[in-house]
Amino acid sequence: MQLYQEQHIKIYNSLSGxxxxxxxxxxxxxxxxxxxxxxYSNVHLGNVRTFMSFDMIFRYLKHLGYKVRYVRNITDAGHLENDADAGEDKITKKARLEQIEPMEVVQRYTVDFHNILNTFNFLPPSIEPTATGHIIEQIELIKNIIDNGFAYEVNGSVYFDVHKFNETNEYGKLSKRKLDDLVHNTRALDGQSDKKNPQDFALWKRAEPQHIMRWPSPWSDGFPGWHLECTAMSTKYLGEQFDIHGGGMDLKFPHHECEIAQNEAAKGQSPVNYWMHANMLELNGQRMSKTTGNTVNPDELLSGNNKFFSKAYAPSVIRFFIAQSSYRSILDLTDDGLLASEKGFYRLMDAINLLGSLKSSEKSSIAINAWKQKCYDAMNDDFNSPILIAHLFEAVKYINQVKEGSESLTSEDLNTLKETINVFTFDVLGLENVTKKDAGTDKLSGAVSVLIKLRQEARANKDFALSDKIRDELAAVGIQLKDGKDGTTFSVN
Structure with missing residues (x-):
């Protein structure tokens, strides 16, 4: 019998509210x-928070015995500035500024993305498709939408006809926006004169002569719209209807709204049963912004090389801090918050490491099975990690009481306590067993991670002399780098 047959999950569905x-x-x-x-840039810490939330969800579903096909894409084409239908492709712009090929930009920052996620102990998704690898599927999807009367071609570009779609469907049902309100609040923008209406969005864009990333299509040499790629890749690997679609709250409109419209226009049915959205990450009570300088990237947080925080923090401490807030809540990243989380994290690790020295008794004075079910109840309630962590600290109290002799556990209950606290701490929350004594090792890991990133950037810039120097000087102090298909790892001799 699988655990999912006795543990019943409730999910907050953004579609129904x-x-x-x-x-x-x-x-x-x-x-x-x-x-x-x-x-097109180093992964944003807010994105890490979103991906970490779904990593925890993925872990819990797998723990319950579900066979999960988890698809998380890489957007390497078709995403224009400010999420608009006009302007410059973000990747092409970065390539032009750095005078390198667009796919060099893609490679550099895909490697950075994987390195950061590996540092935070993420499980890899089942499939990680790229937009450029699914151009054919996107073209076929556009053909279906045109054939069904919900898109039109103008000067080599194809646009989704939102008003036509809304005659028989409901555009805005995910974000709870009405088309009439969108019409009223939309101002005319340059570069959108080809559209019938400003609310229409691009399915295919004709490439200007200077646009490097382009593919042939029945309409023009061009590139797909940003919203289209996720529709094509999700349905290819998960079917025309699938269980869960997730992302950041900022993607609810227009990206996810457009995904629903595209699916319904092409296939005649809504694609997803449960829409899930992780909320935003703030820094010291304000929105993170490169423009204002109120931002910190993961490497800077791990190394301590930033102006906001008093010290470097271990990856598991940061992961623990994020898990102490519901994925649906706005999370404020502060130094005080991280310091408090660090103390709590090491207290939890110390208690877990005490378990091996506890002695069992003939009788239990603690209802361990009831406590165990409370841990499941927390995760079953829309993956409520803060409540789960509160229950884990109940177990910390039990462990210390058993050690002191004021409470007792039978051998069976002691084994249940060990198994349960380990499962939820390491398998579900994805934390790693690090103690204060290992803190120096964590700082070393953070420093080496920064050097690995610098070496990757040197290689991407074809500065092989600097790349080799970083590798050789680390080797001289006993740190060996190993390059693999999932990035670079290190070992200490």
Whole structure:
């Protein structure tokens, strides 16, 4: 018997605005799609928070015994500035500024993305497709939408006809926006004169002569619209209807709204049963922004090389801090918050490491099975990690009481306590067993991670002399780098 048969999950569905009992389309199997990064810069810490939330969800579903196909894409084409239908492709702009090929930009920042996620102990998704690898599927999807009367071609570009779609469907049902309000609040923008209406969005854009990333299509040499790629890739690998679609709150409109419209226009049915959105990450009570300088990237947080925080923090401390807030809540990243989380994290690790020295008794004075179910109840309630952590600290109290002799546990209950606290701490929350004594090692890991990143950038810039120097000087002090398909790892001799 699988655990999912006795543990019943409720998920907050953004589409309905309520918590709903989760019932997968196919018993025992789950299809989950999460919008991945646009790889034109180093991964943003707010994005890490979103991906970390879905990593925890992925881990819990797997723990319950579900066979999960988790698809998280890489956007390497078609994403224009300010998420608009006009302007410059973000990747092409970065390539022009740095005088390198667009796919060099993609490679550099895809490697950075994987390195950061590996540092934070993420599980890899089942499939990680790229937009450029699915151009054919996107063209076929556009053909279907045109054939069904919901798109039109103008001067080599193809646009989705929002008003036509809204005659028989509901555009805006995810974000709870009405088309009439969108019309009223939309101002005319340059470069959108080809559209019938400003609310229409691009399915295919004709490439200007200077545009490097382009593909042939029945309409023009061009590139796909940003919204289209996720529709094509999610349905290719998960089917025309699948269980869960996730992403950041900022993607709800227009990106996810457009995904729903595209699917309904092409296939005549809504693609997803449960829409999930992770909320934003703030820094010291304000929105993170490169423009204002109120931002910190993951490397800077791990190394301590920043102006906001008093010290470097271990990856598991940061992960623990993020898990102490619901994925649906705005999370404020502060030094005081991280310092408090660090103390709590090491207290939890110390208690777990005490478990091996505890002695069992003939009788239990603690209801361990009831405590165990409370841990499941927390995760079953829309993956409520803060409540789960509160229950883990109940177990910390039990462990210390048993050690002191004021409470007792039978051998069976002691084993249940050990197994449960380990499962939820390491398998579900994805933390790693690090103690204060290992803090120096964590700082070393953070420093080496920064050097690995600098070496990757040197290689991307074809500065092989600097790349080799970093590798050789680390080797001289006993740190060996190993390059693999998933990035660079290191070992200490």
């Amino acid at each position: 309520t918590k709903e009992l989760f019932t997968p389309i196919n018993e025992g199997h789950i299809g989950m799609y999460v919008c991945g990064p646009t790889v």
